């Protein structure tokens with residue numbers, strides 16, 4: 676039977692549940708990249724990425740009221756160094772940069788391959804379109820086949836950048 680999945684915008688009361696998912700993601704990364712130590716991003720999620728006063732926009736997937744996945748992105752200036760280091764915030768409603776960047780998607784292992792990530796992406800795309808952005812893009816490492824599949828299945832156009840792809844969907 677198909678899972679009953681609800682997708683909605685992140686609320687501050689989801690914080691602890693999303694942080695549990697972040698821990699799962701980090702332990703998965705540690706298994707994938709042996710020979711390195713992944714410094715936890717929990718504090719950054721708490722203070723920066725999931726802080727509603729910052730630029731990040733997060734959607735969560737809920738099954739039985741439990742967060743089982745999330746997708747986070749932000750309006751992009753198109754300059755990766757500035758985008759990565761600073762939270763650029765609009766001070767007028769007229770400011771809508773053309774691009775919206777999809778930063779990270781995660782679905783808890785037992786819930787994978789059931790279309791949850793795809794649903795999260797569809798929801799954020801609807802939101803981005805409504806905000807007036809012209810395109811959504813993601814940069815994905817070539818080893819990340821599942822994420823490439825998800826994005827490709829949503830008809831993003833793929834550009835080869837060597838070790839990774841830039842995937843773009845014009846809105």
Ligand SMILES: CC(C)(COP(=O)(O)OP(=O)(O)OC[C@H]1O[C@@H](n2cnc3c(N)ncnc32)[C@H](O)[C@@H]1OP(=O)(O)O)[C@@H](O)C(=O)NCCC(=O)NCCS
Nearest residue numbers: 779780781782787788789790791792793821822824825828
């Ligand atoms: C990438 C990830 C978010 C996908 O989540 P998911 O909910 O399992 O994906 P979906 O079920 O929505 O899959 C959508 C499409 O991708 C395909 N797909 C998903 N996982 C796949 C896999 N492991 N191998 C091949 N195809 C896969 C599905 O078949 C589906 O294709 P379709 O629409 O043509 O049927 C999940 O695997 C994950 O959290 N991975 C670890 C974290 C990560 O790498 N995040 C992204 C980089 S930051």
